[in-house]
Amino acid sequence: MPIEPSEKIWMDGELVDWADAKVHVLTHTLHYGNGVFEGIRAYETAGGPAVFRLTPHIQRLFDSAKILAIDIPYTLDELVDATKEVVRVNGLPSCYIRPLAYLGYGEMGLNPLPCQVNVSIACWPWGAYLGEESLRTGVHMMVSSWQRHDPNAMPPAAKGVGMYINSQMAKVQAVKAGYDEAILLSPQGFVSECTGENIFIVKNGRIVTPPVSAGALEGITQSAVHRIAEDMGIPYETGNILRSDLYTADEAFLSGTAAEVVPIQSVDDRVIGDRGPITTKVQETFFAAVKGEVEAYSEWNEYVT
Ligand code: PPE
Numbered sequence: 001m002p003i004e005p006s007e008k009i010w011m012d013g014e015l016v017d018w019a020d021a022k023v024h025v026l027t028h029t030l031h032y033g034n035g036v037f038e039g040i041r042a043y044e045t046a047g048g049p050a051v052f053r054l055t056p057h058i059q060r061l062f063d064s065a066k067i068l069a070i071d072i073p074y075t076l077d078e079l080v081d082a083t084k085e086v087v088r089v090n091g092l093p094s095c096y097i098r099p100l101a102y103l104g105y106g107e108m109g110l111n112p113l114p115c116q117v118n119v120s121i122a123c124w125p126w127g128a129y130l131g132e133e134s135l136r137t138g139v140h141m142m143v144s145s146w147q148r149h150d151p152n153a154m155p156p157a158a159k160g161v162g163m164y165i166n167s168q169m170a171k172v173q174a175v176k177a178g179y180d181e182a183i184l185l186s187p188q189g190f191v192s193e194c195t196g197e198n199i200f201i202v203k204n205g206r207i208v209t210p211p212v213s214a215g216a217l218e219g220i221t222q223s224a225v226h227r228i229a230e231d232m233g234i235p236y237e238t239g240n241i242l243r244s245d246l247y248t249a250d251e252a253f254l255s256g257t258a259a260e261v262v263p264i265q266s267v268d269d270r271v272i273g274d275r276g277p278i279t280t281k282v283q284e285t286f287f288a289a290v291k292g293e294v295e296a297y298s299e300w301n302e303y304v305t
Helices: 028-032 054-067 076-090 161-176 220-231 243-247 277-290 295-300
Strands: 008-011 014-017 035-037 040-045 048-052 095-103 117-124 139-143 181-185 191-194 198-203 206-209 236-238 251-256 260-267 301-303
Touching: 008 076, 014 076, 028 095, 035 054, 035 161, 040 301, 048 076, 054 076, 054 095, 054 220, 076 095, 076 117, 139 161, 139 243, 161 181, 191 198, 191 243, 198 220, 198 243, 206 220, 220 236, 220 251, 220 260, 220 277, 220 295, 251 277, 260 277, 277 295, 295 301
Parallel strands: 139 181, 139 260, 206 236
Antiparallel strands: 008 014, 008 117, 035 095, 040 048, 040 095, 048 301, 095 117, 181 191, 198 206, 198 251, 251 260
């Protein structure tokens, strides 16, 4: 999706003009893909822009960095404040926010430990990731022949820059075959997740989502879905899902910061159908919550002013 520029990008403590937010071509991360990032959204609310679950996202950035032995030279509070600052100065009512911790210029070679760690935080307006229409009509998915990586090859729990080569392989295959999105299986053959979203099926009134051990990222939207389902009295469970379970699901949907909550219309040309009742309820509550309209979830709205 094309990027719509905003005004300023936070780079290591400075607010830099959008056009000047550049790095050297010998930046280490550009060569070896070691770095960590987050995808966060701020939504327009009655109280001004509110970042959805900002603190858990920044906490996950630190967790990802720890897994990859990257020492971020800021505290959690500093990056939470910096994120709020960048949203505030850009004056956007809603936006997508992309914090990135990367290994900078100055070292070459595979040992990342001597590298300087730089942090940038950008934000810009971003619409519905899989299309406005898909929020209602659902997406067409294919199970990719590319597997999610084995946790002992690349830890899927870390939102690492290079990890997304795997996602891009699956995405390219799906798009070229005429589908909207791909689903990846774990090396053991269980459903893992999508290229940038968690997946859920609904069967006999129960929501089921794959565990981290099947290679899924612990999604912050996924945990919001969990809480919403629980509060509505909808049984929710984390458990292994087979490819055939996708085909016979009563409903299916995916969740992610960029994608939000999107129904799945079909998998491998097996029709699941239009947005079902449980998906609709969860989706509606999610969109009300991000806009600060649900008192019970007000701690999810981290206001920038
Ligand atoms: N799995 C993967 C692999 C993933 O990248 C994301 C987020 C999720 C699950 C959902 O996690 P959460 O956002 O915490 O609910 N993907 C981010 C990047 C997507 C992109 O295309 O870029 C995002 O949604 O911002």
